Amino acid sequence: MNASARANKWLTAVTWRRLLRDRPIVPLMGLLAILVLVIELADPGIVSPEWTGVIVRASVPLAILAGCQTLTMLTGGIDLSVAAIGSMAGFVTATLVHSPGGVAEGIIVALAAAALAGLLTGIGVGVFRVHPLIMTLGMSFVVLGLSNVWQLQMVQTGAGVPDSLRWIGSSTLAQVVPYNLLVFIPLTLLILLGLRRTGYGRLLYAIGDNPVAARLSGTRAWQVLIVLYVISAVMAAIAGLLISGLTNTASVSLVDTSLLPAVAAAVIGGTSILGGRGGFGGTIVGALILTVLTALLTVLGLPEPTRQVVFGSIIVVVAAAYTRVTSES
Amino acid sequence: MTATATGLLLEATDVSKIYGAVVALKAASLAVRPGEVHALMGANGAGKSTLVKILTGAVHPDSGRIAVRGRERTVHSPGEARRGGLVSVYQEPSLIPDLDIRANLRLTDTPLEPFRHWLTQLGIENLDLSSMARRLPLATLRIVDLARALAIEPDVLMLDEMTAALPANLTQRVLEAVASHRGGDRSIIFISHRLIEIASVCDRATVLREGETVGVVDVTPGSEERIIELMLGQIAGEMPAVAGRTAAHRASVTTPRISVRGLASGTKLQDVSFELHPGEVLGVVALEGQGQDELFDILAGSQRPSSGELLVDGSAASFRHPADAIRAGLVYVAADRAEALLMQRSVRENIALPFTTRVRRWGLIDLRAERETVDAAVSRLQIDARAGNEVRRLSGGNQQKVTIARWVAGGVRTMLCFDPTRGIDIRTKQQIYLLLRDLAEAGAAVLLYTSELKEVQLVCDRAIVIFGGRVVEEISGTDADEATLLRAAYHLRSDAAMPEAVAAETVAAETVAPRASDAANGPGAEAAPPEQADPETSR
Amino acid sequence: MSAVTAPVGAPPANPARTVMSWAQRSSWAIGLVGLLAILLVFTKIIQPSYGVAGIQGLGISILPLGFAAVAQAVVVIAGGIDLSIGSMMALTSVIAATLMDGQSAEFGLAVVAGVLVLGLVLGAINGALVVVTRVPDIVVTLAMSFVWAGFALLVRAAPGGAASPWLMNLVIGPFGNPWIPKAAIVLVIVVAVIWIPIARSRMGLSLYAVGSNQLAAFRSGVPIGRTKIVAYALTGLFAAVGGLALTASTSIGTPVPGPYTLESVAAVVLGGVSLAGGRGGVFGPVVAVMVLQIIQNDMTFLSFDPNFALVAQGVILIGVLILGSVLESRRARR
Numbered sequence A: 001m002n003a004s005a006r007a008n009k010w011l012t013a014v015t016w017r018r019l020l021r022d023r024p025i026v027p028l029m030g031l032l033a034i035l036v037l038v039i040e041l042a043d044p045g046i047v048s049p050e051w052t053g054v055i056v057r058a059s060v061p062l063a064i065l066a067g068c069q070t071l072t073m074l075t076g077g078i079d080l081s082v083a084a085i086g087s088m089a090g091f092v093t094a095t096l097v098h099s100p101g102g103v104a105e106g107i108i109v110a111l112a113a114a115a116l117a118g119l120l121t122g123i124g125v126g127v128f129r130v131h132p133l134i135m136t137l138g139m140s141f142v143v144l145g146l147s148n149v150w151q152l153q154m155v156q157t158g159a160g161v162p163d164s165l166r167w168i169g170s171s172t173l174a175q176v177v178p179y180n181l182l183v184f185i186p187l188t189l190l191i192l193l194g195l196r197r198t199g200y201g202r203l204l205y206a207i208g209d210n211p212v213a214a215r216l217s218g219t220r221a222w223q224v225l226i227v228l229y230v231i232s233a234v235m236a237a238i239a240g241l242l243i244s245g246l247t248n249t250a251s252v253s254l255v256d257t258s259l260l261p262a263v264a265a266a267v268i269g270g271t272s273i274l275g276g277r278g279g280f281g282g283t284i285v286g287a288l289i290l291t292v293l294t295a296l297l298t299v300l301g302l303p304e305p306t307r308q309v310v311f312g313s314i315i316v317v318v319a320a321a322y323t324r325v326t327s328e329s
Numbered sequence B: 001m002t003a004t005a006t007g008l009l010l011e012a013t014d015v016s017k018i019y020g021a022v023v024a025l026k027a028a029s030l031a032v033r034p035g036e037v038h039a040l041m042g043a044n045g046a047g048k049s050t051l052v053k054i055l056t057g058a059v060h061p062d063s064g065r066i067a068v069r070g071r072e073r074t075v076h077s078p079g080e081a082r083r084g085g086l087v088s089v090y091q092e093p094s095l096i097p098d099l100d101i102r103a104n105l106r107l108t109d110t111p112l113e114p115f116r117h118w119l120t121q122l123g124i125e126n127l128d129l130s131s132m133a134r135r136l137p138l139a140t141l142r143i144v145d146l147a148r149a150l151a152i153e154p155d156v157l158m159l160d161e162m163t164a165a166l167p168a169n170l171t172q173r174v175l176e177a178v179a180s181h182r183g184g185d186r187s188i189i190f191i192s193h194r195l196i197e198i199a200s201v202c203d204r205a206t207v208l209r210e211g212e213t214v215g216v217v218d219v220t221p222g223s224e225e226r227i228i229e230l231m232l233g234q235i236a237g238e239m240p241a242v243a244g245r246t247a248a249h250r251a252s253v254t255t256p257r258i259s260v261r262g263l264a265s266g267t268k269l270q271d272v273s274f275e276l277h278p279g280e281v282l283g284v285v286a287l288e289g290q291g292q293d294e295l296f297d298i299l300a301g302s303q304r305p306s307s308g309e310l311l312v313d314g315s316a317a318s319f320r321h322p323a324d325a326i327r328a329g330l331v332y333v334a335a336d337r338a339e340a341l342l343m344q345r346s347v348r349e350n351i352a353l354p355f356t357t358r359v360r361r362w363g364l365i366d367l368r369a370e371r372e373t374v375d376a377a378v379s380r381l382q383i384d385a386r387a388g389n390e391v392r393r394l395s396g397g398n399q400q401k402v403t404i405a406r407w408v409a410g411g412v413r414t415m416l417c418f419d420p421t422r423g424i425d426i427r428t429k430q431q432i433y434l435l436l437r438d439l440a441e442a443g444a445a446v447l448l449y450t451s452e453l454k455e456v457q458l459v460c461d462r463a464i465v466i467f468g469g470r471v472v473e474e475i476s477g478t479d480a481d482e483a484t485l486l487r488a489a490y491h492l493r494s495d496a497a498m499p500e501a502v503a504a505e506t507v508a509a510e511t512v513a514p515r516a517s518d519a520a521n522g523p524g525a526e527a528a529p530p531e532q533a534d535p536e537t538s539r
Numbered sequence C: 001m002s003a004v005t006a007p008v009g010a011p012p013a014n015p016a017r018t019v020m021s022w023a024q025r026s027s028w029a030i031g032l033v034g035l036l037a038i039l040l041v042f043t044k045i046i047q048p049s050y051g052v053a054g055i056q057g058l059g060i061s062i063l064p065l066g067f068a069a070v071a072q073a074v075v076v077i078a079g080g081i082d083l084s085i086g087s088m089m090a091l092t093s094v095i096a097a098t099l100m101d102g103q104s105a106e107f108g109l110a111v112v113a114g115v116l117v118l119g120l121v122l123g124a125i126n127g128a129l130v131v132v133t134r135v136p137d138i139v140v141t142l143a144m145s146f147v148w149a150g151f152a153l154l155v156r157a158a159p160g161g162a163a164s165p166w167l168m169n170l171v172i173g174p175f176g177n178p179w180i181p182k183a184a185i186v187l188v189i190v191v192a193v194i195w196i197p198i199a200r201s202r203m204g205l206s207l208y209a210v211g212s213n214q215l216a217a218f219r220s221g222v223p224i225g226r227t228k229i230v231a232y233a234l235t236g237l238f239a240a241v242g243g244l245a246l247t248a249s250t251s252i253g254t255p256v257p258g259p260y261t262l263e264s265v266a267a268v269v270l271g272g273v274s275l276a277g278g279r280g281g282v283f284g285p286v287v288a289v290m291v292l293q294i295i296q297n298d299m300t301f302l303s304f305d306p307n308f309a310l311v312a313q314g315v316i317l318i319g320v321l322i323l324g325s326v327l328e329s330r331r332a333r334r
């Protein structure tokens, strides 16, 4: 190999490094494309508009839950209460389906309950400085317990996932475009805009990067954190409603299986759990990657166990790659 | 055999270490003979601590050679260095806070009896070995750390600003211990800013300046001058005189921007009163730990006073949070950049940070206006923002400029600068001096605490001297030469007889200006790198 | 110069002081034991029939979570966190139940030994990944929780298998006195036999040192990477014991991880171990597990909806930490 070729190779290595560090979404898209390619090779003809619709539909709730993790992780926190809150939201709405206010009442009650839980979490984290991991864990116990109590109260009235929720959660336009995008696209625009173009978004990064500097610059972190955990809880509730519509089930543990994948999607998407680095764009791609990966493993005939093993390995590898490129050499 | 060939116990040659854009060491060399006490001198940020860390394997050099008894060595960890007879008492206490002293000793395989012996020698008796390290006062921790090192009788013992946090009586004991430990084959590397200590125990001194070894001096009566000359380089010559101070007369006719009356906090800040007028730069001069930290914390809203009054623009103010101080127009520039910057974020976000902290500014940002403001500040401070995607990749000087630009961008009314030129290059220092003058000329009020006494005469209209938590003297800028300031800082009347030790130090200082606060620099005073970025542990 | 005027040196050592300082250091655990006693008395008052059966039930029901809490405590003391404990328990549990099924007692013994070694290995892998990749502990162990759970499902897709009868006898039933459940004895003995020698050794000091202040530990000559790996390996070992306890108390192996991971985090925090590392011990969390279990029983006795026990657990968890933070800031202000 001559010198210039070697230099070229070195150059590309450096570029990749920089790309992964500054614009992680580009290599992530590459990874996603590769996965799609592999699945097409494994099962020719599988990749179609309809298939894409199914993937997107399944990714949307996961991406929203991962969004909760992204936002909280940006500040150096995490939200383990999303599963309990999301399940609660779907469940409450289903039990209130026969109430006078109907579905609307159910959704409003669900979102309000979620917001209340988020408010309390925010106060714990922001004002009393309880570790977010513990605070959200404790809150998830409280919410789950109360949901269970509610379940026993409601068992007579009869319940069911409302049609409108089923429609938005699982139907698709022309077998391709899932209607849950009606919720997801505005929400995504809001988050992306919020993180990039608003003062509030800047503060999320600031608190996560260096809380002391943020404070000395005049940031009152508790204000930011309270709002943050309310936002996160409401998003979790929205995701829970969509999942409940998608699966046509309402149970107090419906979202539990999505909790850890949500954290994983955020991490794969390039958000640092230590705070100050990341964004929602990467998280969406992270959620898509996890969903496509699941589909691929299914196509390959690999059962659930293998899927989990591969899942875990990918998280470690991707996270390690991020750590390598973002740490100063 | 090789040891006798070179005759050196420890030799470091052309050692370099770079942290991102910060060059901690460029070409440092050090040669320690058996049996000597070798001083390592240099201004704050010269790289002394980094060199010691490299010699004991706590940091890995980028290049350079280290030889012990003539044999080249790569030291991988402090543990390995310790087994090889190289032990350092680092600048920051390295006892485990959550373990008691006995456990700390076991952790390092320190024999108990010699430890007790040295502890007594060092003036601490009746230490309860089952007390948690976290509960002991700092001075005690330093002494325990030293006794622990002495107890294993290392070949080379390195003391990094050991005496900085000690009261006079303990300092004396440490010097005695150093003197008695040397001898035979054993050597000591001694870092201190106090010339009197160097003169009393050291045989030779290596001087570092900006990461380079600039000279080795035999310590003899009268060598202090030479040492200081080496430490400072051409700084004295390059300093521009900051011309045209018109503020002094203006000051008397306006309401003071800040007026402080009888401010007190805990035991450190006793009773401080002064007025700061628009259009002036008021210097604050003090040895380390005289209450200046508390004063600035109170003014910046980080801490509340226990008594006293603070008036801003004539009306009483009380700050519960830095945001309150900022709202009242008091903005704070810290010495420690790790405390002020979002290291992973861009220059732009760092400068614009204060703009959006208030709830009503949480909404959409006018990006155009923001860019204009930020760009104006960047060019005014001449920040080299080429690596501006992440502030941590800027050089130290540029980083410090960013912390100042943050406030300049929004328009400064009152700026509180706490040692803003610590550890940055001379060019940047000059730019900062000029900027502070500019701000004052434009009507801002600047309160400047500095450990570099030379700055006072260059930049300040007048200076107050704080000692023991009280203002003991006010000196006009034109009279504020280093000798006067230093006298005042030690709270000495020019006519009164000086205590012997201080006199010697002052004489040394009169020749050329050392940094006053370095004379008693606490270990916490230096920029502590953020945990996760610390390269020592993340190997 | 009077730069530092603070009194130097500490008060003289004497036995009373040493006891005091021990009590001060263990105040959290002592308080928990007191709370446990009060709760037991309270239980007896509200439910006069509470007795041998209740105590036996308590013993067996806390066993798996007790070990999980100890496992979590070890790694948290060393400054980490392990979100794969539940999965490691599931994996070790199904392996044990599958291998022991229909085999002799001797073979069962070999299986137990093998599973313990496996736990060490699983934990060491977690630790090595944390050290080598430098990815935050929480992310690595989260990822590994998928991996270990996947392996558990590979071993056995549905709950099944069987535990050696002697293993079940080891934990079920009274130990001599009907008031003393074997499970409690096993819990205490196993933890004591593994932990106490380690805690007293250099390695134990290193664990605390690394958790307390990594930089100071490194400078004191502690090998950081190796110590972390050991911490994770011990966590794996205790998780394996927990897995065996699961198999022993349920007599089968279940491949799906129980709620042990997050519950262990809660128990550890309630048990006085600081999430920041370096502080606390392994017995506090065990007592915390007992306290939580009794509260749950009491809820039943008071004919509350037992689900309120979960709510109570959350409220206690949050309340204790808020109390701690309020006290801390009050102390800081003084």
Ligand SMILES: Nc1ncnc2c1ncn2[C@@H]1O[C@H](COP(=O)(O)OP(=O)(O)O)[C@@H](O)[C@H]1O
Binding pocket: B019, B022, B023, B024, B025, B042, B043, B044, B045, B046, B047, B048, B049, B050, B051, B396, B423, B526, B527, B529, B533, B534, B535
């Ligand atoms: N871990 C680190 N990361 C970044 N910069 C560092 C680090 N350690 C030291 N520096 C920088 O290296 C320079 C030399 O530091 P140091 O050796 O501590 O100086 P001294 O002990 O002489 O005051 C300083 O500018 C300091 O900011």
Ligand SMILES: [Mg+2]
Binding pocket: B048, B049, B050, B091, B160, B526
């Ligand atoms: Mg230093």
